[in-house]
Amino acid sequence: xxxxxxxxxxxxxxxxxxxxxxxxxxxMLRFTDMSVDGTxxxxxxxxxxxxxxxxxxxxxxxxxxxxxxxAGAGTGTLITRFGIQRILxxxxxxxxxxxxxxxILGGSTFESAGHATLQSYAESAATAVFGDxxxxxxxxxxxxxxxxxxxxFSGVISLIAAGVLLMFFRTRIGLAVRGAGSxxxxxxxxxxxxxxxxxxxxxxxxxxxxxAGAMFIQELPSFxxxxxxxxxxxxxxxxxxxxxxxxxxxxxTRFIGALVGALFYRTLIAVVFYLNILSVDxxxxxxxxxxxxxxxxxxxxxxxxxxxxxPQPE
Numbered sequence: 001x002x003x004x005x006x007x008x009x010x011x012x013x014x015x016x017x018x019x020x021x022x023x024x025x026x027x028m029l030r031f032t033d034m035s036v037d038g039t040x041x042x043x044x045x046x047x048x049x050x051x052x053x054x055x056x057x058x059x060x061x062x063x064x065x066x067x068x069x070x071a072g073a074g075t076g077t078l079i080t081r082f083g084i085q086r087i088l089x090x091x092x093x094x095x096x097x098x099x100x101x102x103x104i105l106g107g108s109t110f111e112s113a114g115h116a117t118l119q120s121y122a123e124s125a126a127t128a129v130f131g132d133x134x135x136x137x138x139x140x141x142x143x144x145x146x147x148x149x150x151x152x153f154s155g156v157i158s159l160i161a162a163g164v165l166l167m168f169f170r171t172r173i174g175l176a177v178r179g180a181g182s183x184x185x186x187x188x189x190x191x192x193x194x195x196x197x198x199x200x201x202x203x204x205x206x207x208x209x210x211x212a213g214a215m216f217i218q219e220l221p222s223f224x225x226x227x228x229x230x231x232x233x234x235x236x237x238x239x240x241x242x243x244x245x246x247x248x249x250x251x252x253t254r255f256i257g258a259l260v261g262a263l264f265y266r267t268l269i270a271v272v273f274y275l276n277i278l279s280v281d282x283x284x285x286x287x288x289x290x291x292x293x294x295x296x297x298x299x300x301x302x303x304x305x306x307x308x309x310x311p312q313p314e
Contacts, residue, residue, distance in 0.1 A: 003135070006147045008270030012263035013154035014215045015238065017161050019262040020255065021208030022235030023242075027254060028181035029201055034090030034232060035075045036209045038097030039068040041228025043210025044217035045101045048110040051218070057118050061157075061214040068210020069203040071097060076199030101225045110223045117218035118157075122149040154215060161211065162259055165204070166252060177201050178251065209235070237290045238262040265289065 018040060025033035043064040050060035071093060078089035112119065126133055126145035135142045168174045180187045180197040187194050209231070217223045242261030246253050269285060 003142050003144045003147055004270050004274045005267060006143065006151055008267035009263055010147055010151035010154050011219070011270070012266035013151065013158040014219060015212055015234065015266055016158040016259045016262040017208040017215070018212035018231060018235045019238035019242070019258040020162060020165060021205040021212070022232065023239050023255065023258040024201055024205040024208075026236065026239055028178060029198065029205075030181060031086045032090070032232065032236070033072075033075065033202065033205060034087060035071065035093035035097070035202075035206060036090075036232045036235060037229060038094035038101070039071045039206040039209045040213040040216075040231040041101045041225050042071055042097050042104075043068045043213030044223055044228060045105040045110070045225065046210070047214035048217050048223065049104050049106075051112075051115050051117060052110070054116075057116055057121065057218060061118065061211065061218075064214035065207045065211040068213070069207030071210075072206025073199050073203040075206065076195075076202040079202075080195030080198055098225065101228070105225060110217060112218060112221055112223075118153055118215065119150065119218050122146065122153045125149045125153075150219065154219075157211075157215065158259070161208065162255070165208075166255060168204075169251065169255075173197075173200070233287060233290055234265075238265050240290060240294060241265050 018036070022033075022036060025031060025036070046067045047057075047060045047064040050063060051057060055063075075089050075093045078084045078092065079086050084092070123133060123146055126149040129149075130136070130145040133144070133146050135144050169178060176187065176192050177197050177200055180192065180194050181201065184194055187197070213228060213231075220227075238261040239258050240261070241264050242254070242257030242259070245260060245264070246257030268289070272285060
């Protein structure tokens with residue numbers, strides 16, 4: 001059980017950049033950016049192709065995030081320069097990237113075995129500390145050194161990304177991006193270049209999604225382009241769960257809530273499948289969790305609101 005929880009948290013940190021990216025588009029810009037599905041897989045296949053060409057995994061991960069940012073800027077350009085509706089622009093980029101991703105990956109399945117990846121780095125570190133990768137007992141529960149160091153590696157990368165983003169959104173440009181999302185008309189009245197601010201926000205959002213994809217592909221034994229489908233729903237699940245825990249208070253609180261939501265969501269998924277509660281596909285389980293996260297707060301609000309059915313005096 002402990003090893004399962006550690007593994008769930010490790011994958012949660014891998015998905016944390018995705019949750020932060022979806023938070024930027026869904027909460028700050030107030031629309032669902034469908035291109036995230038394509039840029040998550042783009043980050044994965046770019047990292048895979050570079051790793052297969054013996055590029056350092058950290059460099060490959062960074063370049064994959066940059067590729068996702070470029071694709072996100074493309075979505076913003078379709079919206080701001082060509083007047084395409086936001087949801088449609090995301091769908092267009094997502095559809096185009098499916099073909100691009102298949103071409104980059106070469107139409108095959110990426111096999112991580114035999115290549116230097118972040119996961120192999122984690123295994124090397126675990127071997128250096130523990131002497132081997134054999135499962136050990138901790139408080140009577142089995143713990144995998146591999147999972148522990150995967151958690152450390154993914155946690156460090158995601159926390160650094162979150163910290164850099166929080167600092168960015170406190171800068172002048174970052175505050176302008178936040179303002180453009182909350183009150184576009186006011187920012188235009190102040191002379192801000194709102195189209196460029198939107199492009200910057202979508203570039204950051206999709207760059208984070210690609211970063212998550214690049215980390216994700218290095219944790220799996222194999223990956224296909226189809227594995228990136230439905231990631232927008234996963235990101236929304238993390239954001240909704242974060243809102244349930246932290247509410248909608250300060251910007252930093254909501255931002256951290258998205259990260260915590262990713263950790264809780266992936267741990268919950270791990271527990272559900274470990275206990276064999278639901279023998280269903282993970283995408284169906286994700287859709288169920290998102291639906292519950294959307295519906296439950298409204299139902300609770302209705303239950304807490306007293307119904308005044310007594311006739312009013314004339």
